[in-house]
Every structure is written in C-alpha cells, then in structure tokens.
C-alpha cells in the first residue's frame with residue numbers, strides 16, 4: 001500500500017535573479033513524496049536537483065506554488081517556525097563531508113551536539129555501531145575517511161531523530177570505496193523506515209531508489225518506480 005505523502009508539492013517554482021536576468025531553478029513541480037523509502041532526484045547538471053532539495057529542506061522559499069510538510073502549508077510559516085521544523089524533522093547532508101560536521105569536536109561529540117541541537121538525547125556508541133564506525137568515538141573528524149565522515153553526517157541525522165533525511169550528491173566527492181559506505185548507510189536508513197531524499201547523478205545511488213524523479217531543465221519529466229521501472233504520469237502525483 002502506498003504510504004501517505006510526507007511532502008506535497010504543487011506548482012513549485014524557484015527563480016534566481018542574476019545580473020543577466022532571472023534564471024529559473026525549477027518550474028511547475030507537482031509531486032507527492034511518500035513518507036517511506038528512498039526518492040532520488042535525478043537529472044543532468046543544471047536540471048534543478050539541488051534547488052528542489054533546498055526547497056524540500058526549507059532552505060529556499062519557492063516563488064510559486066505550495067509545499068506542504070506532513071499536511072501543513074510551509075508557505076504560511078514564519079522564519080522561526082520554518083527553522084524549528086527543519087531542526088526537529090529534517091536531517092540535511094551536503095555533498096562536501098567537512099560541511100556536515102564540526103571539525104573541532106570529536107566523533108562522539110558531533111553526535112551529541114546534533115542531538116542537543118534538536119533537544120533530543122542520543123547514545124553515540126549505539127549509533128556508531130549501527131553505522132559500522134564502532135570504536136571511533138574519540139577520534140578527530142580528520143581521522144575518518146570521506147565516506148566515514150558522510151556516514152557520521154547521516155548519524156547526526158539519526159542522533160537528531162529527524163523524520164526525513166535529505167542529501168545533496170552525498171557520493172560526488174568520494175572515491176568508489178567511500179561511496180560504497182554511503183550507499184550501505186542509505187540502505188540502512190531506508191530499512192529503518194526513514195523517508196530519504198537524495199539528489200544525485202550517481203547511477204549506483206539512483207539504482208537504490210524506490211522512486212526516481214527525473215528532472216530536466218527545471219521541469220519534472222517523470223517519476224519512475226523501482227518495482228515496475230515504468231514511468232508514472234509526467235510531472236504528476
């Protein structure tokens with residue numbers, strides 16, 4: 001049975017003013033994102049993947065359309081309410097591993113800080129074990145490989161008990177072995193019933209998706225489902 005949507009997008013459009021004129025990041029995106037499984041935003045460079053992920057991560061206010069999260073219209077929220085929603089529900093992982101972590105804190109303290117920022121508590125050792133990082137709690141961040149740093153970034157989302165995990169090109173800065181660690185982590189998160197949303201053009205990551213939203217020149221071309229590998233309606237729910 002399809003799970004209830006966690007995000008509902010209706011006619012979402014984002015514009016960027018530039019000296020050369022207005023550039024459209026995404027336009028007229030209408031889609032539902034289910035609360036379970038992995039949705040991959042795929043498409044060539046410049047197709048709008050990062051823009052859409054930033055809208056979903058409440059980092060970007062769309063110029064047009066509505067975005068509801070768990071049934072609430074995010075366009076009606078004040079800045080502080082959006083920030084609280086992001087803090088309490090959304091775990092964001094960016095493509096550059098150092099951008100996701102505090103290099104001045106050790107591994108376990110990064111997890112503790114993440115939990116504290118969301119006013120939760122966590123057991124660093126349990127999370128590190130789940131992520132195959134046992135025994136690294138006292139390590140400096142720089143002692144971890146890029147793949148291990150990305151794993152820890154996902155661990156911070158676990159520590160914060162985010163309901164949705166959003167990742168922008170999480171394997172693009174990594175060698176193949178490190179990227180494998182990230183793919184395993186994404187599988188683990190999906191098995192734990194998180195809603196996982198990833199922007200990527202890494203074919204191995206796209207293959208992991210339960211549904212692939214294909215973007216082209218800022219438009220949603222189609223949504224493919226892994227079970228059928230067939231297209232849903234273009235740009236539809």
Ligand SMILES: Nc1ncnc2c1ncn2[C@@H]1O[C@H](COP(=O)(O)OP(=O)(O)OP(=O)(O)O)[C@@H](O)[C@H]1O
Nearest residue numbers: 016018023024025044045046047048049050051052
């Ligand atoms: N801050 C910005 N200012 C101006 N234009 C932008 C900005 N961010 C994105 N764009 C433009 O919006 C469009 C979509 O960009 P976006 O980065 O979302 O695509 P993408 O699919 O994530 O690309 P990539 O795979 O290269 O990261 C592109 O035309 C891009 O140049």
